[in-house]
Amino acid sequence: MRLEMDFISSEAFAKKSMEERVKYIISNVKKNKIIVIGGTLPPKEEMKLVEETMKRIDEKFPGIEVCSLKKEESGYKAVFQKFVESIPRDKIAKILSWITKKEIKWENSLKDGITLIGPSTIIKKIKREKGYFKVLAEV
């Protein structure tokens, strides 16, 4: 059996909205593809991915396996990172769109790191260690 893997850069993914990204991931994982993204999704988006996956579970698609490793900042960079993450970008973009009467999209940049998402029918086990993870897949 064939195994298809898609590798996506964080720049390419950042151009999509949260809804588009979640939709892209699930539709491709449902086609038995493994998606590798050159960055990590924001926590709320990861949870949205779980929620949307649950809505699509059926006999043939029992779910997904996900593993993400993000670059941990320390010191003032960590404080700045937290501040940037706390900005409600979608809401600000909506307000600006309403004021200017133009569609404004705030680029949903990903954090440095790596994310792997695949169907649970193929990915059997993920073992996470500090700085790397191992994936056991069965095709």
Added chain:
Amino acid sequence: MPFRKILDWIRNLFAKRKEIRLGIYGAVNVGKSTLANRIAKDWTGEEVSTVSEIPHETRFVQKKEKIEMKWNGKKLVINLLDMPGIATKVDYRDFMIYGLSRKEAKQRAKEATDGIIEAIKWLDNVDTVLAVMDATQDPLTQVNITLLGNLEARNIPVIIVANKIDLPTADPDAIKDAFPQYPVVPVSALTGKNIDKLYEAIFKHAKRRKKR
């Protein structure tokens, strides 16, 4: 008397404001319902959820409201919310191993997925979370990481409960090492071991969120 009614209304309004919605979150089969029962039984004498070895026994949010807790002269009123376990997959075939028929297993899987969605939606409405982890298992799972990331993003105070310390393979220090930035309380919800430390932590860390 209308005046008394107004006074009662104001009193109720303030009484309600002091209540804390304490959500019990975690992966499947980590002992969330056993912990909810332990807390509810210790303070009210009644249990809140059923417990089973079959995964996804809790498929609907179980509530026990207005639990009055007293600790060192302080009082806290909590609304306890036992959440369905968070998972990224639900395969009905896993339930058939426990003797469920195909039809029963499919129904359980459907309810389990709905339960996970409900638990995720509740994240916007809880004040404080007990994140339960099985101390006999590797804590560095995506479910734990995603859950803690979401609680942090929402500014929800969290206490990690390292459960099942009555088992010989339990390693609560592994949880402390994995998540050093959070308060971790090792307990056995089943035997009640160390449960006082958890109540102490609840009084220390639990608070209402500013925004709902």
